[in-house]
Amino acid sequence: MKNLVSMKELSTDQILSILNQTKAFHDGTSSTLRNNYMVSNLFFEPSTRTKMSFEMAERKLNLEVLPFDAGFSSTLKGETLYDTVKVLESIGLDVLVIRHEQNNYFEELVGKVKPVIINGGDGTGNHPTQSLLDIYTIWQEFGTLQNKVITIVGDISHSRVARSNADALTRLGAQVRFVCPPEWQGEFEAFNNFDEVIEDSDVLMMLRVQHERHDGKTIFSKEQYHQAYGLTLEREKKMNKSAIIMHPAPFNRDVEIATELVECNRSRIFKQMENGVFVRMAVIEMILKGRE
Template identity: 50%
Template sequence: MTQLQVQSEKHLLGTKGLSAGELNAILDRAAHWEQHPVKVTNQLQGRFVANMFFENSTRTRFSFEVAEKRLGAEVLNFAAAVSSVQKGESIYDTVRTLESMGIDAGVIRMKPNGLLAELAQKIKVPLINAGDGNNEHPTQALLDLYTMRKEFGEIRGLHVVIVGDIQHSRVARSNLWALQTLGAKVSFCAPPVMQAAELAEHAPYISFDEALKADVVMMLRVQLERHEGSLFGSAEEYRAAYGLTAERAARMAPHAIIMHPAPFNRNVEIDDELVECEKSKIFTQMSHGVPIRMAVIERALS
């Protein structure tokens, strides 16, 4: 095996193509870290991890940073908004520059679709996708799976419905691939303007009334400005048609749970009173971000 081939197994570019065994290994390792909440280990002492965020996300970056520091790694933070990438230096040049300085792994978030796979073929250090375009967000899907597995014991046989702006959602895609690999049934629920036609062959689009019968109802953040001139002139209209209101939540099965990748728009896609209700696992999901990212970083550097 060449060095590049060895490293390619250490990249985490998406959940698409990961086997059930690989997904479960990450979830199991995250369970280990959740059960051993030591603040700092020296597991990765002397290793350098760069967080390269060419697109802002405070929560995801902090979650990765806490995970890296708990593993004892040295952390370098790079935010594109204040960097030379604004001056026209390409993402590739920036990543190559950090690689040549001796980083051991890179966590990367970016707007362009499809660029990450190209980068991964040219860069010899493992890259972890922290969200790219509307392509994938694998660590979010992994923490979602972890939350479901903890709640229900296993993922096989669950019916998970993802509701909202499927077209622009990398979270929907990463969840779709990972959930199907582990034997869950996935459905989508979205207004026509927010559907992703290319995903229809993988998961059916169903009505909201049908969606409320699922084991897991996962709401997505909706950015109405992306759909100028669509059906919804206002947040109120979206909430009336596709929001998880208290009235709709009351129709869910007793065992069913509410999820959301956050950040959420209260009283748009989810009613304020539901965010922390008994069925909601939204903050529980967030708490699983660090152990999942610890498992993923460890996998890249083991």
């Protein structure tokens, strides 16, 4: 593994190796990296969880983190992403974590630049480390993904989380289902009635409605969406006893999930965030160890 840009480039064995290394870090194992590496996080879209999680992971690995502020970079003067990356390569960066609004932005970088490229999210396409932390959280909960029913609910067509998880979870033996309004199912087959799939789900993974990708067009009010596709208090009561609630966040309270459920006993939302640090440590360490 020389870079990480999508889940499709990871074999099942590689995913399992990342899970095992994540658990080792979670249990207190220290990094074994020998060199001093320089890393920068290039986020051209807003982010709290992913950006800060990567920075915490990098600091726990004793990497030197060079700040990058897209709002004050030369991309505002017309510099291309490729040229920005070549600048950072020239001054000695070893690892670049990039989030960008363009789908598959990494295609112009991988194999053409020296730094490691880790995808922190591209448009509506891929979000591999989010998928890995989701997988780890489910694995942590149940000890396996085999035959687990994962129901992903929400703005499917605009979700890089849904796309990354659909492939990886299925390869690991889970049954993945989607629930959304017909207008938002994109290339996926999806249920339109949320209540039909609640009782036999092991995981309900709720997704944020990405208004910024809807060109200002809305088909529901917040209240209408919550009643039709939100995880309400009434729907939570229908979940099976061991089922858990997940959400990649940020979450809109009382839209896709009732406020009372965000931190309920079933919720693993903040556990996902905690796990994200260890997953990102594992990814960075494994890539850099392969280069040593």
